[in-house]
Amino acid sequence: MLYLIPTFQNPSGVTLAAGRRQPILDLAERYNLLVIEDDVYRDLAFEGRPPTSLFALDGGRRVLRIGSFSKILAPGVRLGWLMGPPGVIERLVGSGLRCMSGGVNPLMANILATYCTQGLLEPHIERLRAIYHRRRDVMLESLAAHMPPGVRWTRPGGGFFIWVTLPAPLRAAQVVDRAREANLWVLPGDPFFAEPPAGQHLRLAFSYVTPEQIRRGIEALGAVLTARAD
Numbered sequence: 001m002l003y004l005i006p007t008f009q010n011p012s013g014v015t016l017a018a019g020r021r022q023p024i025l026d027l028a029e030r031y032n033l034l035v036i037e038d039d040v041y042r043d044l045a046f047e048g049r050p051p052t053s054l055f056a057l058d059g060g061r062r063v064l065r066i067g068s069f070s071k072i073l074a075p076g077v078r079l080g081w082l083m084g085p086p087g088v089i090e091r092l093v094g095s096g097l098r099c100m101s102g103g104v105n106p107l108m109a110n111i112l113a114t115y116c117t118q119g120l121l122e123p124h125i126e127r128l129r130a131i132y133h134r135r136r137d138v139m140l141e142s143l144a145a146h147m148p149p150g151v152r153w154t155r156p157g158g159g160f161f162i163w164v165t166l167p168a169p170l171r172a173a174q175v176v177d178r179a180r181e182a183n184l185w186v187l188p189g190d191p192f193f194a195e196p197p198a199g200q201h202l203r204l205a206f207s208y209v210t211p212e213q214i215r216r217g218i219e220a221l222g223a224v225l226t227a228r229a230d
């Protein structure tokens, strides 16, 4: 099995280029891998359409594509969806989750089905795109204004996250502690690594905070990094 978050990835915000998608599917074919495309951020695109999903490219043969209402409606509803080859979907529908644990919350599923069939989801996503796009722009502008030399960051075309790489000798763990003293909460990158982490990364989320909070937060982070760099 091959698990990927190819579009507006968590934690880095990066997107797998269109030209690299078919070669990955070719490899999956060659090694007979089932591909899981975790695609929960695709709808939150700020700069036109993201590259075609692996699921669509592959014609739904060996890719299972995951979607979630967590990123486009509310995390608390705890509901998502799965697209995939009929044989695999049938096996999942017949699995223990549905037969023995009662499956998903039917009340929530029916509320969301009504919400969607009334055409309310698309305009809501449209509003979210505009809000998150603005927040991303404010965060990118603030980073450019306040980061000391040597700090690098990604420029996501959608989703929630910017991935910051700190130059040595700055260490993410120390930066996170110092930021907390300044009442600023940032996530270190370490928990996102399967391999031993380099300790040089921070994940910044622009989704939840207002533009004004982003400006103040990035300015405060810049002050923490500058103090450490001295």
Ligand SMILES: Cc1ncc(COP(=O)(O)O)c(C=O)c1O
Pocket: 005, 010, 038, 039, 040, 067, 068, 069, 070, 075, 078, 079, 080
């Ligand atoms: C790539 C990715 N997939 C799935 C999820 C979680 O989705 P859900 O809340 O539907 O379990 C997240 C949330 O952080 C995520 O970043």
